[in-house]
Amino acid sequence: MVKLIHTLADHGDDVNCCAFSLSLLATCSLDKTIRLYSLIDFTELPYSPLKFHTYAVHCCCFSPSGHILASCSTDGTTVLWSTQNGQTLAVMQQPGGSPVRVCRFSPDSTCLASGAADGTVVLWNAKSYKSYRCSSVKDGSLMACAFSPNGNLFVTGSSCGDLTVWDDKMRCLHSEKAHDLGITCCDFSSQPVSGGEQGLQCFRLASSGQDCQVKIWVVSFSHVLGFELKYKSTLSGHCAPVLACAFSHDGQMLVSGSVDKSVIIYDTNTQNILHTLTQHTRYVTTCAFAPNTLLLATGSMDKTVNIWQFDQETHCQGYMEDQLKQFTEDWSEEDVSMWLCAQGLKDLVGIFKMNNIDGKELLSLTKESLADDLKIESLGLRSKVLRKIEELQTKVKSLSSGIPDEFICPITRELMKDPVIASDGYSYEKEAMENWISKKKRTSPMTNLVLPSVVLTPNRTLKMAINRWLETHQK
Numbered sequence: 468m469v470k471l472i473h474t475l476a477d478h479g480d481d482v483n484c485c486a487f488s489l490s491l492l493a494t495c496s497l498d499k500t501i502r503l504y505s506l507i508d509f510t511e512l513p514y515s516p517l518k519f520h521t522y523a524v525h526c527c528c529f530s531p532s533g534h535i536l537a538s539c540s541t542d543g544t545t546v547l548w549s550t551q552n553g554q555t556l557a558v559m560q561q562p563g564g565s566p567v568r569v570c571r572f573s574p575d576s577t578c579l580a581s582g583a584a585d586g587t588v589v590l591w592n593a594k595s596y597k598s599y600r601c602s603s604v605k606d607g608s609l610m611a612c613a614f615s616p617n618g619n620l621f622v623t624g625s626s627c628g629d630l631t632v633w634d635d636k637m638r639c640l641h642s643e644k645a646h647d648l649g650i651t652c653c654d655f656s657s658q659p660v661s662g663g664e665q666g667l668q669c670f671r672l673a674s675s676g677q678d679c680q681v682k683i684w685v686v687s688f689s690h691v692l693g694f695e696l697k698y699k700s701t702l703s704g705h706c707a708p709v710l711a712c713a714f715s716h717d718g719q720m721l722v723s724g725s726v727d728k729s730v731i732i733y734d735t736n737t738q739n740i741l742h743t744l745t746q747h748t749r750y751v752t753t754c755a756f757a758p759n760t761l762l763l764a765t766g767s768m769d770k771t772v773n774i775w776q777f778d779q780e781t782h783c784q785g786y787m788e789d790q791l792k793q794f795t796e797d798w799s800e801e802d803v804s805m806w807l808c809a810q811g812l813k814d815l816v817g818i819f820k821m822n823n824i825d826g827k828e829l830l831s832l833t834k835e836s837l838a839d840d841l842k843i844e845s846l847g848l849r850s851k852v853l854r855k856i857e858e859l860q861t862k863v864k865s866l867s868s869g870i871p872d873e874f875i876c877p878i879t880r881e882l883m884k885d886p887v888i889a890s891d892g893y894s895y896e897k898e899a900m901e902n903w904i905s906k907k908k909r910t911s912p913m914t915n916l917v918l919p920s921v922v923l924t925p926n927r928t929l930k931m932a933i934n935r936w937l938e939t940h941q942k
Contacts, residue, residue, distance in 0.1 A: 472774055475773075479496070481496060486527050493527045494527070501536070506757070520546065524540045527539075530576045545558075559591055569582045569611055582623055588604070609625060612624070614655065622686070645674050651709060654712055655686075656718040657717075658670075668888070671718065704729075704740055704743070732763075833853075886929045900923055
């Protein structure tokens with residue numbers, strides 16, 4: 468089951484996009500602003516709304532770490548913001564000043580792609596904020612963009628209906644007509660498609676269009692066999708143009724929003740409709756799943772963002788207590804600062820940083836240390852901090868085991884800490900696979916076929932997914 472738990476109605480015009488990080492929800496609008504909300508209680512952050520753009524804001528997205536937010540606008544700029552304090556980090560001007568319709572971070576946060584109304588697509592260095600690749604599609608405006616989970620490829624969609632695939636050096640690998648009347652959105656599933664051979668990496672891609680359709684594709688890539696894009700199926704349900712689509716973090720669900728004012732949630736395996744949501748009163752322009760898949764945000768031209776929650780039985784809920792507790796203890800000082808902001812304790816960030824409070828120190832704080840060491844004079848404030856720490860510890864202790872199978876090493880059957888991709892296309896714990904190979908086992912642990920190569924490639928996407936899953940169960 469899915470239920471509406473909150474409605475945000477702060478924007479003064481159409482909501483164009485919404486995006487989640489692990490602790491925040493961002494929304495942007497025709498009203499030229501971006502708003503940020505805490506996922507704890509959906510209260511707006513003190514430094515929200517973010518104001519810089521002089522025209523409509525079309526898209527917003529978080530960096531994988533959640534520390535940076537990007538927004539793009541009709542004013543021809545893509546702006547980077549700090550999610551710590553809402554300050555502007557960089558303003559990047561699209562070549563020619565064309566209105567920017569979409570922006571996306573790469574999975575490793577090294578670059579940001581921006582697509583514009585004149586068909587240009589730019590890759591920006593996310594550290595130097597400088598453009599280092601630029602190209603354009605043959606016809607139409609850039610309306611959609613998505614990076615593959617491994618970062619080797621990214622896909623753009625145009626108003627002419629072309630789906631174009633680029634490699635990480637911005638070489639055009641493929642382009643084909645995907646939707647007759649134009650593409651509105653596209654998204655990759657973070658979970659690989661099973662059955663890859665000889666190091667072939669396969670991922671699902673969803674696209675939506677003005678032709679009222681949602682299409683599913685499989686994108687495959689390997690250094691040996693090259694690239695391939697295969698059309699798989701079309702999902703039915705909408706009776707008007709589909710403006711948005713997004714996969715859940717575990718890849719088990721796909722959501723779409725339409726001009727018909729409805730939101731449809733599909734099971735990606737059976738392609739059956741799980742839920743149809745009809746709360747919005749005007750076109751649904753955007754939809755996004757939270758990283759833990761238990762929350763869904765939908766935005767509309769009715770100026771609202773609806774927050775939906777899935778019941779606890781819909782998806783696997785947790786990790787082993789000791790795994791999560793250890794992760795909490797490994798929090799950096801920056802992680803603690805983010806946690807304080809999410810708990811409404813932003814004023815204490817400076818004090819905690821001055822005293823070098825990391826995750827381990829956080830869990831060991833007492834009323835005495837808060838008063839004597841951190842010099843927090845207010846009894847009420849000390850009590851609130853302790854209460855929030857106790858809530859965190861309670862949530863950690865209440866978690867049950869149930870690790871998603873894709874996070875388990877096939878060799879050790881334990882949660883992976885340093886996953887790598889072998890040439891058979893499967894992921895393993897690095898140390899376990901190295902030991903496997905060192906014992907002169909040149910066969911795949913999964914298929915028993917000879918491995919074409921013993922090269923192991925770090926699976927950073929999977930590692931981030933594991934860390935995100937752990938983080939979400941501390942909230």
